[in-house]
Amino acid sequence: MHDVLIIGAGPAGLTAARSLREAGVKDILVVERTPTPGGLPRFAGHLGWGMLDRQRLWTGPVYARKLAEAAGVPIMTDTTVTALLPGGGVMLSTRHGMEERRAKRVLLATGIREMPRSARLLSGSRPWGVMSTGAFQELVMAGGVVPFRRPVVLGTELVSFSALLTARHGKIKPVAMIEEAPRITARQPADLLTRTLLGVPVLTGTRLLRIEGKERVTGVVVERGGREEHISCDGVIVSGKFVPEAALLRVSHLAVDQATGGPAIDNFGRCSDPAFFASGNLRRPVEHSGAVALEARRTAGFIHQSLAGALPEAPLAIAPGGKLRWVTPQRASPVGETLRFEARAERAKRGMLRVLADGKVVQEKPVSALPERRITIEVPCRRLRAARQIEVRLD
Numbered sequence: 001m002h003d004v005l006i007i008g009a010g011p012a013g014l015t016a017a018r019s020l021r022e023a024g025v026k027d028i029l030v031v032e033r034t035p036t037p038g039g040l041p042r043f044a045g046h047l048g049w050g051m052l053d054r055q056r057l058w059t060g061p062v063y064a065r066k067l068a069e070a071a072g073v074p075i076m077t078d079t080t081v082t083a084l085l086p087g088g089g090v091m092l093s094t095r096h097g098m099e100e101r102r103a104k105r106v107l108l109a110t111g112i113r114e115m116p117r118s119a120r121l122l123s124g125s126r127p128w129g130v131m132s133t134g135a136f137q138e139l140v141m142a143g144g145v146v147p148f149r150r151p152v153v154l155g156t157e158l159v160s161f162s163a164l165l166t167a168r169h170g171k172i173k174p175v176a177m178i179e180e181a182p183r184i185t186a187r188q189p190a191d192l193l194t195r196t197l198l199g200v201p202v203l204t205g206t207r208l209l210r211i212e213g214k215e216r217v218t219g220v221v222v223e224r225g226g227r228e229e230h231i232s233c234d235g236v237i238v239s240g241k242f243v244p245e246a247a248l249l250r251v252s253h254l255a256v257d258q259a260t261g262g263p264a265i266d267n268f269g270r271c272s273d274p275a276f277f278a279s280g281n282l283r284r285p286v287e288h289s290g291a292v293a294l295e296a297r298r299t300a301g302f303i304h305q306s307l308a309g310a311l312p313e314a315p316l317a318i319a320p321g322g323k324l325r326w327v328t329p330q331r332a333s334p335v336g337e338t339l340r341f342e343a344r345a346e347r348a349k350r351g352m353l354r355v356l357a358d359g360k361v362v363q364e365k366p367v368s369a370l371p372e373r374r375i376t377i378e379v380p381c382r383r384l385r386a387a388r389q390i391e392v393r394l395d
Contacts, residue, residue, distance in 0.1 A: 003027040004303060005090060005103035007081050007248075010039025011289040012280025012296040013109035014067040015053065019300035021072050025307070028073040029101070031092060033080045037071075038064020039111060041289055043137035046165035052290025053297075061141070063289070084108075084252040088275035105275055105303050108263065109296065110248065112281040114159070115241035122238075124210030129217035129235035133163045136237050140170040148235030152220055153177045153200075154208055156184035156191070157240035157372060158288060164198055175233050177202045178222060181348070185240070185372050211236055240372070242285035259326035260284040266314030266331040267339060268302035277303055284328050284342070287374065316384065321356075321393030323349050323369075332390065334381035341392045342376050345369035351395050355379050357387035369394060 003025050006013045009032035017030050036042060041049050044060030051057055058066065068075065076094065083091040089102045114132040129148050131139075139145040149172055153160050156179040167174050177194065182205050184191045191202040206224040211217060219232045244262040255264040255272035262283045269277045279299035280292040287295070305311050312333045320327040320343060327343040341355065348371065354364040355377060362383040367375050377392070384390065 001027075002029050002101065002103035003307065004029075004105045004107060005088075005101060006030045006107045006109060007090070008032065008039070008109035008111055008280070008282075009034075009037035009068065009071075009075055009077070010109060010111050010280065010292075011041065011053070011063075011067060012039075012111070012282075012292045013107065014038075014071045015293040016107055016109065016279055016296040016300040016303075017071040017073045018067075019297045020304060023300065023304045025304060029103070030071065030073060030075040031079045031081060031090075032075060032077045035077050036064075037068040037075050037077065039289070040134060043134070043141040044162050044166065045137075045141050045169050046162065049289060052288075053293035067293075081248060084248055084254060084276070086253050086273055086275075088273075103275075104307060105277060107299070107303060108248075108271070108276060108278040108282055109280045110245040110282050112242040112285050113245050114239065115243055117238050119243075120238070120241065122208060122211060124221075125213055127211070127213035127215055127217050129213070130211060130238060131235075133159050133166075133237055133239040136163060137166045140166050140172075146170055146172060148217070148233075149173065150175050150233050151217075151235030151237050152231060152233045153237045153239055155179065155238070155240040156181075156186055156202065156204075157242075157286075158186045159242075159286075160237075160239040161186060161190055161194065163237050163239050164194060164200060168198065174198075174200050174237075176200065176231055178206050178208055178220075179204045180207045181205070181371070183370075185370065240286075242281065244282045244285060246282065257326070257328070257330050259320060260328060262328075264330045265328065267329045267333060268306070268311055268314070269299040269329075270302070270306070270311070270314065274306070277306075284326065284344070286372070316387060316390055318390040318392065321391045322354075323347070323351065323394040324392065327392040332384075334384040334387075336381055338378045339381050339384060340376060340378045342374060343392055343394070344373070345371060345375065345394055347371055349394060353377050353394050354392070356391040356393065357384055358389055359391075367394070 041060035049063035314333040
């Protein structure tokens with residue numbers, strides 16, 4: 001039996017492995033379904049990785065390699081987890097066949113995936129040239145393939161701008177970024193830099209109506225200012241709108257939070273089966289790699305405590321309210337100095353973010369919320385210790 005088995009060799013899984021090893025945990029195994037550890041950064045060839053968690057400025061492939069080297073534990077690649085079993089068991093599909101492994105604790109760090117075209121209900125024909133950012137970056141960076149020359153980029157999240165930098169690397173010239181909201185999702189002035197430095201128009205308040213073309217993409221039709229417009233292009237990069245990579249959860253015994261799409265967890269990252277923990281973007285979409293790496297360090301600390309039998313129960317139920325789409329964690333134990341809640345708004349809104357204990361406001365702060373943008377609030381634990389129910393709401 002392993003001490004800890006980690007599913008996923010991205011920034012969260014690899015950082016947790018290193019932290020657990022440094023804490024003295026002996027038998028740690030990481031399993032990864034792809035041939036190479038490192039996660040999504042492997043195919044993002046631009047700078048911007050490692051600043052928050054490693055205090056370095058690296059390209060994505062260098063960052064991924066550094067994480068794998070620093071983990072210092074065995075990593076089984078080309079290994080798919082097919083089932084999660086009660087009490088810390090997993091079924092693996094390996095090069096040599098099926099096998100069962102068991103661990104005292106299992107950390108789920110399977111990350112996220114971009115919402116595909118089908119889930120976005122994008123109409124039109126289905127020609128070659130429509131793909132996610134991840135698929136586009138893997139083609140360009142790993143395969144040296146140029147799938148198109150003049151695509152449009154759908155979305156303005158951070159990953160959308162990463163797609164632009166990959167396009168520049170591949171000598172691909174996007175003709176436009178398309179955003180349905182009145183402003184970009186990423187922080188400004190990313191749109192200004194895109195227009196001035198990359199020469200790519202950023203069309204906010206613009207809705208993609210349909211994709212045109214038979215064998216290949218020939219254009220898209222958008223609605224802008226109440227009028228339909230045709231944009232000639234030869235590809236569509238469908239970016240962002242991430243969802244947790246939670247297929248394993250949905251066929252397992254673990255509780256799933258329907259709002260986040262990830263596992264229901266407590267403030268230690270512990271799942272409904274206490275042998276399982278979760279960290280990284282599987283918990284909720286989406287944070288950048290540095291943030292999930294730092295989160296994974298904290299989760300590793302809680303796993304270490306759990307192995308020693310030092311984690312308390314988490315009896316407090318937490319629910320979102322008002323204009324919040326979700327809140328995490330979903331359960332909590334009010335130990336320590338403060339308890340931190342993370343949430344997302346349903347839509348852009350200015351208002352008050354409040355924490356209510358049994359219906360009474362115990363903490364509040366003004367926020368200006370945007371969809372896909374993190375909002376947080378911390379509450380002194382002493383205000384929650386007598387509570388039975390917590391609500392976090394945006395009014």
